[in-house]
Amino acid sequence: MTLKLRELSLAPDLFGNGHGLCAGCAESVSVRQILAALENPPVVALATGCLEVSTTRFPDTTWKVPLIHSAFENAATTIGGVEAAYKALVRKGRMEDRPLTFLVFGGDGATYDIGFQWLSGALERGHKFIYICLNNEGYMNTGIQRSSATLLGAWTTTTPSGDARSGKPEWHKDMTKIIAAHGIPYVAQAASHNWKDLMTKVRKAEQADGPSFINVLTPCDRGWRFEPEKTMEVSQLMVEAGLWPLYEVVEGKWKMTGARQKKRPVMDALLSQKRFSHITKNADDATIAAIQAKVDEEWDALLALCAIPDTQ
Amino acid sequence: MTTTQKSGSGIKPPSPQAINGGEAVAYAMRQIDPEVVAAYPITPQTFIIEKFSEYVADGLVNTEYINVESEHAAMSACVGATAAGGRSQTATSGPGLALMYEMLWVASGMRLPVVMHLCSRSFSAPLNILCDHSDVMGMRESSWPMLIGASPQEAYDQAVVMPTIAENKEVMLPSANVLDGFTVTHSVERVEVLPDEVVKAFAGEYEPDIWALEPGSTATFGTLDANDFYFEHKRQQVEAMKNSLEIIRTQLNAVGEITGRPMNLIEEYLLDDAEIGLVVLGSSEGMVRAAINEAREAGIKVGMLRIRLFRPFPVADVRKALEGIGAVGVLDRAIAFGTPGNSLLQDLATATRTMPNRPLLMDFVYGLGGRATPKFQFREAIGHVLKMNESQVEPEEPGYLGLK
Amino acid sequence: MSEQPLWKQIQPGGIGVNPGSTDRVQTGDWRTEVPVIDFERCTHCMICWVDCPDTSFEVADSKLVAVDLKHCKGCGICAQVCPVKCIDMVPDSAADRDTEPSENGAG
Numbered sequence: 044m045t046l047k048l049r050e051l052s053l054a055p056d057l058f059g060n061g062h063g064l065c066a067g068c069a070e071s072v073s074v075r076q077i078l079a080a081l082e083n084p085p086v087v088a089l090a091t092g093c094l095e096v097s098t099t100r101f102p103d104t105t106w107k108v109p110l111i112h113s114a115f116e117n118a119a120t121t122i123g124g125v126e127a128a129y130k131a132l133v134r135k136g137r138m139e140d141r142p143l144t145f146l147v148f149g150g151d152g153a154t155y156d157i158g159f160q161w162l163s164g165a166l167e168r169g170h171k172f173i174y175i176c177l178n179n180e181g182y183m184n185t186g187i188q189r190s191s192a193t194l195l196g197a198w199t200t201t202t203p204s205g206d207a208r209s210g211k212p213e214w215h216k217d218m219t220k221i222i223a224a225h226g227i228p229y230v231a232q233a234a235s236h237n238w239k240d241l242m243t244k245v246r247k248a249e250q251a252d253g254p255s256f257i258n259v260l261t262p263c264d265r266g267w268r269f270e271p272e273k274t275m276e277v278s279q280l281m282v283e284a285g286l287w288p289l290y291e292v293v294e295g296k297w298k299m300t301g302a303r304q305k306k307r308p309v310m311d312a313l314l315s316q317k318r319f320s321h322i323t324k325n326a327d328d329a330t331i332a333a334i335q336a337k338v339d340e341e342w343d344a345l346l347a348l349c350a351i352p353d354t355q
Numbered sequence: 356m357t358t359t360q361k362s363g364s365g366i367k368p369p370s371p372q373a374i375n376g377g378e379a380v381a382y383a384m385r386q387i388d389p390e391v392v393a394a395y396p397i398t399p400q401t402f403i404i405e406k407f408s409e410y411v412a413d414g415l416v417n418t419e420y421i422n423v424e425s426e427h428a429a430m431s432a433c434v435g436a437t438a439a440g441g442r443s444q445t446a447t448s449g450p451g452l453a454l455m456y457e458m459l460w461v462a463s464g465m466r467l468p469v470v471m472h473l474c475s476r477s478f479s480a481p482l483n484i485l486c487d488h489s490d491v492m493g494m495r496e497s498s499w500p501m502l503i504g505a506s507p508q509e510a511y512d513q514a515v516v517m518p519t520i521a522e523n524k525e526v527m528l529p530s531a532n533v534l535d536g537f538t539v540t541h542s543v544e545r546v547e548v549l550p551d552e553v554v555k556a557f558a559g560e561y562e563p564d565i566w567a568l569e570p571g572s573t574a575t576f577g578t579l580d581a582n583d584f585y586f587e588h589k590r591q592q593v594e595a596m597k598n599s600l601e602i603i604r605t606q607l608n609a610v611g612e613i614t615g616r617p618m619n620l621i622e623e624y625l626l627d628d629a630e631i632g633l634v635v636l637g638s639s640e641g642m643v644r645a646a647i648n649e650a651r652e653a654g655i656k657v658g659m660l661r662i663r664l665f666r667p668f669p670v671a672d673v674r675k676a677l678e679g680i681g682a683v684g685v686l687d688r689a690i691a692f693g694t695p696g697n698s699l700l701q702d703l704a705t706a707t708r709t710m711p712n713r714p715l716l717m718d719f720v721y722g723l724g725g726r727a728t729p730k731f732q733f734r735e736a737i738g739h740v741l742k743m744n745e746s747q748v749e750p751e752e753p754g755y756l757g758l759k
Numbered sequence: 760m761s762e763q764p765l766w767k768q769i770q771p772g773g774i775g776v777n778p779g780s781t782d783r784v785q786t787g788d789w790r791t792e793v794p795v796i797d798f799e800r801c802t803h804c805m806i807c808w809v810d811c812p813d814t815s816f817e818v819a820d821s822k823l824v825a826v827d828l829k830h831c832k833g834c835g836i837c838a839q840v841c842p843v844k845c846i847d848m849v850p851d852s853a854a855d856r857d858t859e860p861s862e863n864g865a866g
Contacts, residue, residue, distance in 0.1 A: 048804065048805035048806070048808065048809055049803070049805055049821035050821070051805075051809070052805050052808055052809075052818045052821055053818075053820075053821060056814050058814065059778075059779035059780075059781060059782050059814065060781065060782055060786070060813055060814040060815065060827065060829075060830040061781035061782045061783060061784035061785070061786055061829075061830055062781050062784075062786070062813075063781075063784075063786070064812060065832075066789060066790075066812070066813075066832035066833060066834035067812060067832075067834035067835070067836055068812045069812070070812075071812040071813065072809075072810055072811070072812045072836075075809070075811075075812075075814065076809060079809075086439070086567055086568065088435065089577075095579065096579050098781065099575050099577070099578040099579050099775060100578065100579045100581065100781075101578040101579060101580050101581075101584050101769075101770075101773045101775060102578075102584070102769065102770065102775060102776075102777060102780070103775065103777060103780040103781045103783070103784070104575035104578065104775035104777065104778060104779070104780060104781065105779065105781040106573070106575055106775075106778060106779070107573055107778040107779045108573060108778075109567040109568070109569075109572040109573060109574055109575075109576075110567070110574075110575045110576065111434075111435055111438045111439070111567055111576040111577055112575075112576065112577035112578070113431060113434045113435065113438075113458070113461050113465065113576075113577050114431065114457060114458065114461055116427075117427065117428065117431035117458070120423065120428040120431035120432050120435065121431050121432070121434060121435035121438075122435060123421060123432050123435065124391060124393065124421070124431065124432035124433060124434065124435025124436035124437075124438075124439065124441075124443065125435045125436065125438070125439040125567060125568065127390070127391045127393075127419035127421050127432065127436055127441070128390045128391050128419070128435070128436035128437075128439040128440060128441030128443070128568065129439065129441075129568055130419050131390035131391060131417050131418060131419045131441055132390055132440060132441055132568065134417045135388075135390070135417045137560065138440075138568065138570075139570075141570070143568075160424060160425065160428075161424075161425075161427075161428055161431065163424070164423060164424030164425070164428055167424075168421065168422065168423075236810075236840075238806075238809045238810065270835075271834040271835060271836070272834055272835030272836055272838065272839050272848070273839070274812075274834070274836055275810060275836055275839060275840050276839060464772070464773070465772045465773070465774075466771050466772030467772070527771065527772070565774055565776065573778035574774050574775065574776055575774065575775030575776075575778075576772070576774055576775075577773070578773045578774070578775045580773055584765075584769060584773070586766075587765050587766035587769055588766075588769070588771070588772070588773055590766040591766055591767075591769075591771050595771075
């Protein structure tokens with residue numbers, strides 16, 4: 044498959060403008076790219092979150108595709124209901140069979156935390172849909188609270204830095220691996236700065252024979268405390284520091300799709316985001332060492348899964 | 356006895372089935388053949404979904420049956436399926452209803468005509484799997500029309516009519532068919548079923564105006580309402596609930612014409628010459644009738660009012676039925692903690708408050724957590740109502756029938 | 760006859776039936792800087808188009824033709840990602856705008 048931007052730019056946008064997402068928001072960048080990558084017309088389910096409230100304020104909508112939002116935790120189940128209705132309507136002869144892609148967007152709150160059970164159930168049942176996690180590592184819609192995707196040490200409004208505590212005390216949940224353990228045909232991690240990697244993965248997900256999941260890192264300039272124009276740069280730093288490796292799991296086979304070597308220490312990525320300023324002000328901070336050690340350990344584990352020898 | 360030959364279809368009716376209430380509901384669901392059924396097993400609802408699963412396994416339905424991982428997911432899948440353009444149904448009980456509570460309001464707010472069969476059960480804690488109306492009362496303000504049957508036959512007849520209520524263009528609200536846990540779900544009785552063709556013709560198919568799977572659809576379902584439209588959308592729901600009352604009356608009459616078993620918004624028993632009465636919901640009506648028969652033999656002019664259409668509350672029908680009745684005992688099978696009166700009493704008090712000679716009201720709590728209420732306890736209740744009618748003093752506190 | 764109250768007019772269930780209608784919202788009001796493209800140097804690679812959060816690059820026949828100033832929020836991602844650095848972010852003065860006043864600019 045080839046992805047050429049000049050060709051893609053000829054197609055009409057399925058996601059309009061005038062939405063209320065913040066200046067520099069990575070979510071709308073990724074949503075546009077994902078919709079542009081699809082080969083079939085989509086039916087979309089949205090979880091409650093920034094994307095939903097910023098694009099569907101009655102009587103307006105930013106979307107030009109059929110879309111259903113019902114609640115925060117249940118977007119995977121909602122699309123499962125749509126997919127089931129589709130099958131039955133076709134079986135009853137009430138509708139022609141036609142190519143369609145069932146697509147979900149949920150944030151990390153909707154995916155890692157409150158909607159974890161709904162997603163897991165929908166994957167296990169094998170509904171054919173693509174689940175996109177727009178992962179900005181926190182509950183940004185309600186005002187930058189921690190989620191189980193928030194990095195160790197990060198400031199959020201529910202993990203503030205004080206005399207007794209220094210940001211989030213826990214390591215984050217490895218959701219992509221958890222999803223991979225469901226044994227679904229396609230699982231991947233992508234990041235918003237790498238359009239080609241993301242769009243290629245969307246096309247693979249669309250071709251998968253069953254449910255698929257893509258965890259997309261979508262840096263939040265408000266929540267991570269960086270200037271809006273730095274969104275793509277921060278996304279790239281996170282990947283290059285090994286904090287967000289790009290890989291895919293196709294029919295159980297693990298493969299790195301980004302660099303096989305970490306290009307930077309984690310400090311480079313942490314310094315780009317003021318949510319870590321309380322720890323990065325001291326280069327010897329124990330939390331930084333802990334993050335680096337854990338990233339190294341997880342990187343090695345990922346390389347082992349991908350059967351690529353560690354060349355460092 | 357009743358007959359199904361009245362259908363006028365010339366179709367030979369199937370033999371009466373000796374089945375329980377749960378299987379009777381599943382039988383109707385098979386005949387209706389909804390696009391999607393999504394449910395999570397919970398006692399006492401399980402007969403419905405187990406029987407329906409057999410129909411799926413035997414290829415007797417076109418339905419996609421989704422074995423969801425929770426009741427919240429069941430209603431979520433129904434919301435998705437119905438917004439997509441499919442007819443969807445689910446079934447649950449007590450704690451399952453509590454878990455899907457958020458989605459009850461989402462389904463009604465989105466105006467999606469999901470049908471739910473609610474097998475009434477108590478709420479935990481303590482854990483109790485048996486019948487009371489805690490769940491019924493728990494959803495009573497969620498903008499769902501609710502019909503409460505009293506027998507497996509009624510559970511079947513109501514199941515046949517539910518989609519035509521929910522999907523009526525003047526209604527477009529999710530709707531509940533309530534059957535009492537165990538006393539209806541597990542009671543085997545002779546159930547007269549309609550021929551498949553008759554049910555299919557009666558129920559038709561779901562034909563929404565706007566649906567997500569319509570080719571070329573660009574609709575956004577489940578938008579955000581700020582303070583500029585939320586109030587107005589809720590006012591629309593008030594109107595839809597109001598509209599539903601006469602539509603339900605019409606549809607109950609229509610199915611009654613076919614079955615030969617009339618169904619009304621309320622069912623009256625010996626109220627015409629009654630001086631006092633009891634008001635009841637659901638399957639306890641049988642024991643209440645027996646108590647009334649006994650009281651009648653003792654010369655007490657007492658009658659019964661059973662409310663089938665619980666939401667929207669049929670105020671005019673209830674007022675008409677209670678005209679000339681001096682005192683009424685209200686049988687509440689759930690407690691509304693901390694309120695000035697339990698739920699059915701509140702409804703009766705509100706509905707009758709402007710009647711010129713409103714009946715005196717007293718409340719009786721009974722049957723919580725499956726506690727059997729024998730005839731003599733309803734007889735005692737009749738005695739209390741009789742005394743109230745004589746003293747003309749309404750007690751502040753409810754009576755607790757059968758409390759040890 | 761009086762006009763129907765609002766509650767009788769609006770779409771039941773809150774279904775949005777105007778695809779892409781947020782287009783009317785002038786999010787360009789948020790902007791403090793505006794991208795200025797040096798078309799002499801632009802290679803029409805479309806990286807700015809694909810990385811724009813606000814669909815604000817107008818494209819015709821695979822060529823970049825203009826910035827949609829009604830919607831561009833001035834985030835500056837385009838200037839950062841442009842491989843030939845032909846986009847400059849410059850202070851936006853209201854006088855330079857040729858767009859209509861906002862209906863709902865605060866979003």
